[in-house]
Amino acid sequence: MVSGVIIDDEQNNILNLQLLLDKYKNEITISATAMNADEGIKIIKQHSPDVVFLDIQMPGKNGFQLLQALPHLDFEVIFVTAYDQYGIQAVKFAALDYLLKPIKAEELQYAIHKVIEKSLIKKQNLQLQNLVSLLQQSPKNQQQRIALPSATETRFVPVHEIIHCESKNSYTLIYLLNNEKVLVSKAIYEYEDLLSDYGFIRCHQSHLVNRKFVKSWIKKDGDYLLLDDGTELPVSRQKKMAVKTALVSF
């Protein structure tokens, strides 16, 4: 049995989530609810829950500030948000789970099962700690670590160690500086979304490249980017102008 708390500024949302979770009452019990961040901190300290259902947008402190205020992050978090506004980017960057309102039954089920699996081993939540450190740092810093969830593990890789990414249908193959390749279960467009602020360029529909590894632009039967490690990545005609602009503007 897993214990959980719900933190949301709207009574109806708390109630709705409780009703939805009623389906999983054999697996999860809600021990407390709170309607603002400060109260939330209190109940987390009080109940030491395994799972926290956390609304991001709240009056006063928001969900992220709540997390930053806690000394120990030894629980799982399922973010609940109405719309993908600012902040969800960081959640995605840390590869944490989130639910969008109104909550879809199947998505809830998926998230619950994942959380239960993880919470069986009570330990420091690295992903959450990563998120908190992400939120503290200034953006566009390549020292920041991105969570790369693969089938067996989630790795935290500094952005500057990623050379380039290649689309493999709904998966993405990520090429690291130490010649390692990581296949992650997210589409390339999601990584483009996350990494474009860090100097990554979508040079081709199948390729995303870290600008700092681009050595030169080659023209031979089309355009190519030559990387430091000798890799050649194609530049598609449609992206040519955008790539040129991106290469000189950073």
Place this chain on the structure above:
Amino acid sequence: MLPDIIFARHYSFHIFRKKNLHSEKKRLFLLCILACIINCTNAQVKWRDDSIPFNKIEWNNMSTSYFSDDADKMIALVTAIPYNGIDFIGMNKELDLFYTSSYYKYQSNLSNHFQKLDTYDSGNVYFVTPGIFKNNADSFEFRILKDGKVVMKPWCEITQFTDSNFQLNSFRKFCGFLGGYHTGFNHFITVELRRKNNLKNIAESSVYWKQIHPHIASVYTSDDLNIFLKRLKSAYTSPEELNESKKYTEEYSTIEDSLNHRAKMWIFNAGESNLIFYLNASIYWKGALEYSLLKNGKVVKDWQPNDYDNNFVWLHNLSNGNYELKMRYRMQRPNVSTYLFKIKPFWYQTNAFVAACIIFGLLLLTLIIFFILSRRRLALQKTKTQKLQLELRSVRSQLNPHFVFNALSSIQSLLKQSKLEEADYYFTEFSSLLRDTMRNNEKEMLPLHIELQTIETYVKLEQLRFAFKYQIKIEDIDTSAVEVPSLLLQPIIENAVKHGISKMRKEGEIILSVTSKGKDMIITIMDNGNGFSPSQQTEGFGLKLTKERLNLINQTLIEQYIDMHIESKAIATTVLFTFKNWL
């Protein structure tokens, strides 16, 4: 200096004049006979015995046939012809010219007794007789003939004598004075002098009233100034003797000379602003010659006396153009000589150049106007494009209201029936679609994967209402990598549902397939509804908008384009998108 010049007069004596006289004589003879026939009326040729008081005669203005300082020792007939500042040098070849001490002296080859002289002044010519004085006058007699035939004054004695005011050369005062006479131009008067009762004339003098026009001998340009100055220094030397270049000395003819009134025109180089027209006459007084200048048919200088006391007209500050130089002698004003000349324009003054400038200017103006217009048109097009894009975005951002409210109505119906699970499913799918639509309309291009997800959500919702079948087939396409214009396919699916399979319920089927063909990606959306004519108006706003949007998108694409083809048959409608060079 002045006396020298005056003394330097001498008179031309033309051989050809004789011929003229001869023909004149013939004509006059005929005229006389004619005059006799018509009752002896007076001949129309005027002549007059002048009665100007002796002291009013301007002896200063007279040229004489003799200078002789020893003329008083012999009896001579001296003809005094008005000088008026002009003389015609080099015309008479019969006169033997030489000079002693300070003045010229000449003797006629035909002896002193017989002289033929010309006058150019319509006024009187005077005759005096040095060597005949009151004391010996009674042994001489003279008569005046006109044109050698008509006796105007029969033989008579010399009854007038010069007075103490008389001063002509070095002739002695109080010598005989025969009077002043004149006749019309082209006629002559002859004075004959003889001893009484001796039929042999001791002296004869004929004066012919000759018409003259100014005649140009040569033209000097600014290049020829040195030659011209040399010429001035030796005024009585012929151009041949000075070895003058005959650049402009040949073809001088005036309008009046040329029979067809088309005189030759001199053409001077561009920039010749100074021209000197040198006349073959000896002119010593600026008043003697008058000229006027016309440029391009307009009078630049009206008739005016010459600017110099010499036999040239010096024109200054000339610019390019066609000129007419008109000249006349003051004493014969009706006889005008008109010379044509032209100063070439510099290349930049030519009409062709001016025309070229104008054409160039116009061209430039047109270009500027064209540039401005095209810029304005471009700006207009840009705003139009922006407007259209905004329009498209606003259309994209909205779900079809018909669909929205039908969906809400369906949820309401499920709630009323207490089908809560179904209602919840319908509701959350609807919110997903709303979210996708709101999120995706911000981007022009979207991963095909997301586009297909949105379509699937939509289809699921419509399925709840119409219970048709659908399939999405994907072959060889990385839908996460490939991007398509956002919400491009959705209106087509909507159309397929609305016009195609909505009435068919469970038999209805929509198949969306994504395939590749070389570098092209092909997406077909097929439904088995009754179809519609592509030209039909009812094909829907969505379809029309999609076409417009594709036109717009194709303008922004490089080496790529998206083609939409609609094929509607009775049993199926297929919309085929070809994404050229897409992969």
